[in-house]
Amino acid sequence: MLHAFSLGAALMVVWGLLSGMPEPLLMGLGVASVVLTVWIAHRMDVVDHEGHPIHLGPRALVYFPWLIVEIIKANWDVAKIILSPKMDIHPHIFKTKASQKSDVGLTTYANSITLTPGTVTITMDDDGIFEVHALTYGAREGIETLDMDRRCTAMEGMSKTDDKSDKTPGPTSSGPTTSGPTSSGPAS
Amino acid sequence: MMFDLLHTPLGPLPLADWLSWLFIVTGSFFAIVGALGIVRLPDIFSRMHGAGMVDTMGIMMILTGLMFQADTWIVVVKLALILVFIFFTSPTTTFALARAAIHGGVNPGPTVEELVEAKVIEDPQLDTKIEPTFDPKVKQEAKPSNT
Numbered sequence: 001m002l003h004a005f006s007l008g009a010a011l012m013v014v015w016g017l018l019s020g021m022p023e024p025l026l027m028g029l030g031v032a033s034v035v036l037t038v039w040i041a042h043r044m045d046v047v048d049h050e051g052h053p054i055h056l057g058p059r060a061l062v063y064f065p066w067l068i069v070e071i072i073k074a075n076w077d078v079a080k081i082i083l084s085p086k087m088d089i090h091p092h093i094f095k096t097k098a099s100q101k102s103d104v105g106l107t108t109y110a111n112s113i114t115l116t117p118g119t120v121t122i123t124m125d126d127d128g129i130f131e132v133h134a135l136t137y138g139a140r141e142g143i144e145t146l147d148m149d150r151r152c153t154a155m156e157g158m159s160k161t162d163d164k165s166d167k168t169p170g171p172t173s174s175g176p177t178t179s180g181p182t183s184s185g186p187a188s
Numbered sequence: 189m190m191f192d193l194l195h196t197p198l199g200p201l202p203l204a205d206w207l208s209w210l211f212i213v214t215g216s217f218f219a220i221v222g223a224l225g226i227v228r229l230p231d232i233f234s235r236m237h238g239a240g241m242v243d244t245m246g247i248m249m250i251l252t253g254l255m256f257q258a259d260t261w262i263v264v265v266k267l268a269l270i271l272v273f274i275f276f277t278s279p280t281t282t283f284a285l286a287r288a289a290i291h292g293g294v295n296p297g298p299t300v301e302e303l304v305e306a307k308v309i310e311d312p313q314l315d316t317k318i319e320p321t322f323d324p325k326v327k328q329e330a331k332p333s334n335t
Contacts, residue, residue: 018269020194020262068248075218075245078237082225091234091297114279117240120233121279122286122296133233133286133296137309140300 003047008038053104056155063155067112070148078117078135091133094140098128099149105156112148119143194262201256208256215249222246232289233296236282243278247271 015030016022041047081089100106106128110121113132118139123131134140143149201207218241225238251267258264290296303309 014269017194017262017265071244071248075241078225078241079218079221082221082228082238087228089229089234091231092300092303093296093298094300110283111276111279114240114282115244115275117237117244120236120240120282120286122233122283122290133236135234135237 004038004042007041007047008034011037056104056157059155059157063108063151066151067115067148071116074116074118074139074142077138081136089135090137091135092137092140093122093131093133094144096130096132096143096146096149098124098130099146099153100128100156102156105152108155109149109152112152113143116142116148194265195260197259198261204256208253211249211253211256215246215251215253218242218249219246231297232294233286236285240278240282243274247274 011034012030015034016027019026019030038047081087098106098109100109106124110124110130113119113121113130118135119142120133121130122133132140132143134143222238222241222245225241226235229235229238248271251271255264255267258267286296298306298308300309
């Protein structure tokens with residue numbers, strides 16, 4: 001229920017920001033669209049901490065500026081390699097263990113690796129082991145310092161461990177009957 | 189009042205044009221280098237790194253440069269939203285591309301274990317050192333693409 005309200009509020013803010021016109025007709029259409037969207041999302045059972053991770057909030061504001069700095073540094077390294085006449089690359093694959101607990105955290109970490117030029121996440125398995133394609137040995141060493149992994153786990157926060165354990169068997173196997181207690185119960 | 193703020197004309201920002209130049213030229217540089225990388229790099233997995241440059245640094249710098257040309261806040265907000273959406277979607281497309289290549293049977297290159305076995309690199313852990321190999325055949329196999 002909390003997630004449904006926050007999702008509706010976020011959608012309404014986005015509507016307002018994109019339209020920018022406070023006319024009753026447009027705002028009414030906006031409210032109708034938001035209600036319809038939240039209802040559909042609720043029916044799809046995606047209004048939970050995973051589909052709408054409000055709990056990350058301020059910690060994400062610490063993580064993403066750091067990630068942007070890393071992306072700029074990695075871009076500079078890859079640009080130097082591409083522009084060098086010899087192009088000293090060693091494409092190879094390595095495995096790395098992700099320490100995040102929730103699906104949101106794992107996805108964020110995998111996406112961060114991919115966003116950083118020089119490394120691309122190719123596969124991941126259920127134990128959180130990523131197979132990463134690296135352009136150079138240096139790019140692999142950058143990931144293997146596990147700095148990004150630690151920061152991503154810090155952003156995820158440690159309070160979500162039990163959420164994962166009661167979520168994994170939930171919506172995939174038996175639908176809305178056993179899913180999380182906060183999301184779907186009172187909203188129907 | 190949120191809406192009034194959105195449509196408030198932004199005052200003359202000192203150096204706005206110069207900042208625009210700086211960011212847009214930087215972004216264009218990285219976009220061109222990324223495109224060059226797509227051409228120069230040898231195989232599909234390496235080329236994804238070049239494509240990654242275009243849709244991180246290229247997009248980021250060009251959109252930031254455009255923000256300095258905005259007349260009202262609403263334009264800045266919209267450009268920022270485009271940036272956020274691209275940052276969430278572009279890794280997804282890269283991942284889909286990589287999966288498609290793997291399913292299509294493209295060899296993504298040697299693993300670290302194979303490289304250690306072939307004595308190209310020494311240590312699989314943190315202190316990786318590139319060791320010169322004396323067997324030309326092994327060296328060729330490990331770096332098939334460096335032309």
